[in-house]
Structures are given as structure tokens and as C-alpha cells.
Amino acid sequence: MAEQDNFKCLRCGNEYSLPKPEKATMEERTCPKCRSNSVRKVG
Amino acid sequence: MMDAGRHPRIELMTLSEVEEVNGYIGNFKVKVRKKARYVDEKECTACGDCADVCPVTYPDEYQVGLGTRKAVYIPFAQAVPSSYVINPENCLGSNPIACGKCAERCEKKCIDFDIQDEIVELEVGAIIVATGMDTYDPTEMDEYGYTRFQNVVTSLEFERLICAGGPTEGHFVRPGDMNRPKRIGFVQCVGSRMENRGNPYCSNICCMNTIKDSLLLKEHYPDTEIFVFYIDLRAFGKGFEDLLKRSREAGVNYIRGLPGSVMEDPETENLIVDVENTTAGRLEQYNLDMLVLSVGLEPRGDGDPLRQALNLSKTSDGFLLEAHPKLRPVDASTPGVFLAGCVESPKDVKDSVTQASAAVARASHILTSDKLTVEAITATIDKEKCTACGACAKVCPYGAIRWEKKTPAEVIEAMCAGCGTCAAECKFDAINIKHFSDEALMAQTESAVAENASERIVAFACNWCSYAGGDGAGTSRLQYPPNARIIRTMCSGRVDERFVLRAFELGAPIVLVSGCHFADCHYIDANRATQRRVDKLWDKLEKLGIRPERLQLEWISAAEGQKFATVMREIEKMRQRVTAEEIEHTIKVLKEDRGKQESKRKAKAKV
Numbered sequence: 085m086a087e088q089d090n091f092k093c094l095r096c097g098n099e100y101s102l103p104k105p106e107k108a109t110m111e112e113r114t115c116p117k118c119r120s121n122s123v124r125k126v127g
Numbered sequence: 128m129m130d131a132g133r134h135p136r137i138e139l140m141t142l143s144e145v146e147e148v149n150g151y152i153g154n155f156k157v158k159v160r161k162k163a164r165y166v167d168e169k170e171c172t173a174c175g176d177c178a179d180v181c182p183v184t185y186p187d188e189y190q191v192g193l194g195t196r197k198a199v200y201i202p203f204a205q206a207v208p209s210s211y212v213i214n215p216e217n218c219l220g221s222n223p224i225a226c227g228k229c230a231e232r233c234e235k236k237c238i239d240f241d242i243q244d245e246i247v248e249l250e251v252g253a254i255i256v257a258t259g260m261d262t263y264d265p266t267e268m269d270e271y272g273y274t275r276f277q278n279v280v281t282s283l284e285f286e287r288l289i290c291a292g293g294p295t296e297g298h299f300v301r302p303g304d305m306n307r308p309k310r311i312g313f314v315q316c317v318g319s320r321m322e323n324r325g326n327p328y329c330s331n332i333c334c335m336n337t338i339k340d341s342l343l344l345k346e347h348y349p350d351t352e353i354f355v356f357y358i359d360l361r362a363f364g365k366g367f368e369d370l371l372k373r374s375r376e377a378g379v380n381y382i383r384g385l386p387g388s389v390m391e392d393p394e395t396e397n398l399i400v401d402v403e404n405t406t407a408g409r410l411e412q413y414n415l416d417m418l419v420l421s422v423g424l425e426p427r428g429d430g431d432p433l434r435q436a437l438n439l440s441k442t443s444d445g446f447l448l449e450a451h452p453k454l455r456p457v458d459a460s461t462p463g464v465f466l467a468g469c470v471e472s473p474k475d476v477k478d479s480v481t482q483a484s485a486a487v488a489r490a491s492h493i494l495t496s497d498k499l500t501v502e503a504i505t506a507t508i509d510k511e512k513c514t515a516c517g518a519c520a521k522v523c524p525y526g527a528i529r530w531e532k533k534t535p536a537e538v539i540e541a542m543c544a545g546c547g548t549c550a551a552e553c554k555f556d557a558i559n560i561k562h563f564s565d566e567a568l569m570a571q572t573e574s575a576v577a578e579n580a581s582e583r584i585v586a587f588a589c590n591w592c593s594y595a596g597g598d599g600a601g602t603s604r605l606q607y608p609p610n611a612r613i614i615r616t617m618c619s620g621r622v623d624e625r626f627v628l629r630a631f632e633l634g635a636p637i638v639l640v641s642g643c644h645f646a647d648c649h650y651i652d653a654n655r656a657t658q659r660r661v662d663k664l665w666d667k668l669e670k671l672g673i674r675p676e677r678l679q680l681e682w683i684s685a686a687e688g689q690k691f692a693t694v695m696r697e698i699e700k701m702r703q704r705v706t707a708e709e710i711e712h713t714i715k716v717l718k719e720d721r722g723k724q725e726s727k728r729k730a731k732a733k734v
Contacts, residue, residue, distance in 0.1 A: 094665070094675055094676045094678075094679065095676075095679065095697065095701075110645075110655045110658060110659075111645070112644060112645040112646075112682060113658075120679075120681065120694075120697075121680050121681045121682045122676075122678075122679045122680045122681065124662070124665050124675060125662065
């Protein structure tokens with residue numbers, strides 16, 4: 085299974101995971117539930 | 128192109144690649160690799176004797192593989208310079224010499240296998256990027272049968288088949304049996320306006336290209352039946368609607384609906400196309416001799432090295448980002464660099480010429496000026512305070528900070544765009560930004576929470592996107608809480624963690640940092656520094672026992688007035704949940720933390 089990054093939305097509290105990107109590029113983070121960008125990488 | 132080639136003040140460097148760009152507006156130093164042509168272009172008369180004897184045959188790139196060329200060839204009839212070139216990857220005789228027939232045949236002795244690549248260094252005042260685009264490869268759209276059926280071609284292949292300079296010398300035939308097709312279908316939006324495959328944007332030129340092709344066919348072969356399958360036709364622009372009308376009047380059939388499947392009749396090689404005609408509301412089947420896929424445009428696949436060399440940004444669709452979509456549409460984000468043609472977005476010939484003319488005018492303004500006006504908002508470095516750590520140089524998106532170990536950093540003002548990321552990154556207060564100084568921004572922060580601090584939302588908004596989004600919300604009369612105090616910075620990257628912590632220390636319940644979407648950053652990628660800084664701040668707040676949720680981050684574009692108002696309303700609800708005890712605790716821990724930090728700094732200074 086591909087490695088995952090864990091995120092927490094600091095607006096709605098939603099916690100979710102995404103596969104680690106292949107390249108170390110920084111992508112815009114958006115909460116899939118509330119569309120907020122206040123998303124913190126956790127864990 | 129001939130005119131440009133002959134112009135005494137234009138040096139056309141063909142078969143060349145930009146390898147490195149240094150310097151700044153008015154003083155660029157460009158390193159160009161002039162690739163070996165193996166043919167003396169000054170002596171070559173393009174007689175073609177060399178190609179006649181060349182034993183190697185390859186697919187001709189100019190004819191999109193529908194014709195062939197030799198290893199020594201002239202790319203196309205009107206190519207400038209009018210000289211043959213040897214492709215070393217195809218040639219049998221370059222190294223080691225195994226063939227050499229072309230060199231033997233050439234009477235003028237123009238062919239020399241020992242010619243090497245040459246590095247040319249140029250000093251230029253301005254740079255115009257006009258590297259064009261690629262067309263979409265429809266291989267992945269298997270339902271159209273592009274890889275399975277010979278008589279399914281792309282619009283570019285069709286263009287070559289109908290062109291007098293094409294592989295059939297303008298005798299229009301289908302590739303399957305070399306007979307003239309009499310029933311032709313065009314499928315629009317192949318690779319355009321698609322979310323899951325291809326590209327989500329409209330490629331701008333395809334509708335008009337098909338209309339032009341349909342008229343061309345009707346003019347040359349009036350008995351041809353033409354069917355155009357489309358989602359909707361976009362014929363905006365001078366004279367374009369008239370052209371569409373003429374095409375309809377000439378008998379071209381426009382069917383609203385894209386084919387769901389394409390099959391081939393194995394006997395006739397004709398194509399059976401199933402389409403849902405959404406105007407008539409029924410499924411229809413067409414028996415066609417040929418199907419043309421109107422493919423969209425894409426950013427060049429090999430464009431990234433040049434983009435990185437010039438420090439340019441790209442939009443989410445991969446085309447180069449202009450400095451401002453309305454006010455500086457031909458300027459790139461790097462001063463002194465301009466954009467022309469499809470490198471910026473898909474466009475037709477007229478729009479490309481218009482943009483190129485504007486880019487030339489903008490560039491000539493630089494070349495004819497004795498002095499250049501630089502940004503009023505730039506960084507300045509206090510050399511006394513600078514510890515030569517180099518953190519500023521690392522985050523500068525423009526490479527405008529010159530720094531060497533043990534030497535205080537120095538700002539090249541002509542390159543600095545004034546985003547302020549360096550100032551926010553500097554831990555020693557050694558950098559300030561003209562018109563957006565630390566003192567001014569700190570004073571604004573303090574004044575935002577000077578009265579009724581617990582009722583305030585402190586919002587830092589970047590000039591280009593979020594602040595304009597707030598403006599948009601206001602002019603659209605969208606309601607958002609009046610207790611927000613908005614502090615404008617040129618870029619969200621300017622927001623120093625001290626401003627945020629100071630707002631919390633003075634009793635702010637919520638702080639918002641807001642900037643442009645990643646792809647829209649007006650300072651190349653300065654807002655990535657914002658994300659990193661906010662990430663660190665969230666960690667710090669948590670460590671100090673302060674809820675990280677109280678620091679919010681949003682990317683809001685100038686067009687997202689609605690989003691700005693919604694975010695503000697949501698943040699106001701969050702503010703109401705922050706208790707007085709929580710604010711008091713925050714004030715206490717941040718004061719203690721600041722005390723500790725100051726003691727540390729004093730101790731360091733003594734050392």
C-alpha cells in the first residue's frame with residue numbers, strides 16, 4: 085500500500101489521508117468536506 | 128520568417144536552446160547552446176543532392192508522420208535558414224563515419240561531421256518567451272479509435288493531408304486506401320473541456336479551425352458531406368459568426384452531441400459512428416469515410432527548464448502566468464520578461480500576433496530607456512543586523528538576494544518585486560520592505576485589536592487576490608461580519624509570525640492569513656512560504672497550549688468575493704466559540720514566551 089499523509093481540517097475538524105505525492109512538491113491543501121484551506125498535516 | 132531572417136538587426140538562432148539565464152531586467156546574460164547542424168548553413172544552397180543519396184528514411188515530423196524524410200533534410204520548404212541539417216540520431220555517418228554519402232555528393236563541401244555544439248553567451252535587455260504549445264494526443268480516448276482505425280485522424284494530420292505542401296501535395300485522400308473521402312465527420316473538444324481525461328479548459332481555436340476546414344472542403348470538393356459533432360460552438364470574434372453562418376449555408380451539418388463509440392466496417396474501412404443528437408433527442412448512427420478529431424492545445428511538454436531558468440510561474444492548467452490578467456497581460460512575473468502566443472494560453476493567429484506586437488512594444492520600451500523605473504516596494508537589508516545566515520536568499524522567488532557565507536546579504540533592487548517573503552523569514556529583523564515595513568504592519572496589527580479585542584477578527588490579506596476578493600465581496604454587496612479588521616500586505620508571504628503572535632497576545636480570538644491560490648501567486652511561488660510559516664505557527668501554538676484552530680489560512684482569488692464573504696462568516700462563528708478564559712490564557716503564555724525569547728536574544732547579543 086502506498087504511503088499516506090494525514091491531514092486535519094482546522095475549520096470543520098475533518099481528518100483524512102492522501103497518498104504521499106511522488107515528487108516533493110507542495111500542493112494546495114483543501115478539506116474535501118468543507119473546502120477550507122486551513123488544513124494541517126498531522127502525524 | 129523570411130523577413131526576420133534577412134533583417135540586419137535580427138539574429139535568428141535556429142536549432143538552439145537556452146541553457147541558463149542570469150541577471151535582471153536590462154542586464155540579462157543568456158547562455159545558448161547552438162546545436163551542431165553538420166551543414167554549413169552559409170554555403171548550403173538547399174539543392175537537395177545530399178538528401179537524394181542519403182540511404183536513411185525516417186517519419187517526417189513536420190508532416191506529423193504522414194510523410195518521410197532523410198537523415199539529412201530541410202524541415203519544411205519555407206524553413207529559415209534555407210539550409211539542410213543532419214539529425215545525428217538518424218545519421219549513419221557522423222560518429223564513427225560509416226556512410227558519408229552526403230558529404231561525398233555535396234559539391235560545395237558544406238557537410239562537416241566534426242562540427243560541435245557551440246555555447247553562445249548573449250547580453251540582452253529584455254526577453255520574450257514565445258515557445259508555443261503542443262497538441263493533445265488522443266491515444267487515451269479509445270472510444271474514438273484513433274490508434275485502431277487508419278481513417279481516424281487528428282485535425283493536425285487533416286491539415287497536412289489537405290495542404291498543397293503536404294505528403295499528398297494537396298490531393299485529399301484518406302490514409303486507409305488513399306481514396307478521396309466523401310463523408311467526413313469532425314469531433315470537437317477532443318482533449319478539451321474534460322475533467323477526467325485531457326484538459327478542463329477550452330482550447331479556443333478548435334471550433335473556428337473546423338469551420339474553416341469545412342469551408343475549405345466544400346470549396347474544393349462540393350459533393351463532400353460534412354458532419355460536425357460538438358458540445359457547443361464557440362464562434363466569438365470578428366467575422367467568426369459570419370464564417371459559421373457561411374459554413375451552415377454551404378451545407379455542413381452541425382450535430383449537437385459527441386460520439387459515444389466509433390467502429391470500423393472491416394470491408395470498406397468506413398467508420399460507424401454512434402451519436403446522441405441532443406437537439407433531436409435521439410440516438411443516430413453515421414457511416415463515414417473519415418473522422419477528424421479536433422484536438423485541443425496543451426502547454427509544451429518540454430517547457431519547464433526554460434520556465435525555471437527565467438523564474439516564471441505557471442497557472443493550474445500549465446500555461447505561463449502573466450503578471451496581471453487585465454493590466455499587464457503580456458508581462459511575465461519576472462521583470463523584463465514578456466510572453467507571446469500560446470505559451471501563455473491557447474489562442475489563434477490574430478491574438479498571437481496582437482500579443483506578440485504588445486510584447487515587442489513593452490520590450491522596446493526597456494531597450495530605449497536610459498533609466499528604468501524599478502518597483503517602489505522593495506526589500507532593504509540592514510547590514511549591521513544581518514548575520515549572513517542566507518535564509519532570505521533561500522526563500523526569494525526571484526533570486527534577487529545576493530548572498531555568500533560570512534557576507535551580509537544584498538538586495539538587487541532591479542530584480543526585487545517586493546513580496547516581502549525575505550523580511551518575514553528573517554529572524555534578526557535585518558530586512559524591511561519599503562512601504563510595508565515591520566513597524567507599519569505591527570502598528571496596524573496592534574491598532575486592529577486596540578478596542579474590543581475579543582470581538583475582532585484580524586485578517587491579513589494579500590494585495591492581488593484576497594484583498595481584491597474582499598473588495599469584490601463589498602462591491603457585490605455580499606454580507607460579511609463588520610468586526611473583521613483587514614490588514615493588506617503585498618503578498619501573504621510578507622506575514623511575519625510575529626504579527627500573528629502579537630495579535631493573539633493583544634487578545635485577538637481569531638487570526639486569518641489569506642493569499643492567492645498556489646497557481647495564481649503574483650510573486651511566482653512566495654505563497655508556499657506562507658503555507659510553511661503557518662504550518663510552523665500551528666505547531667508552535669499547539670506547543671504553547673493554544674488551539675491551532677484559532678489561526679486560519681485561506682487561498683482566495685480576486686474573483687472569489689463570494690468565498691471571501693463565506694469564509695468571514697464561518698470564521699465569525701468560530702470567533703464566538705473562543706472563550707474569555709482562552710484569550711486570557713493565550714495572552715499570558717505569549718507574554719511569557721516573548722519574555723523568554725527576548726532574554727535569549729539579549730544573551731546571544733552579549734556573546
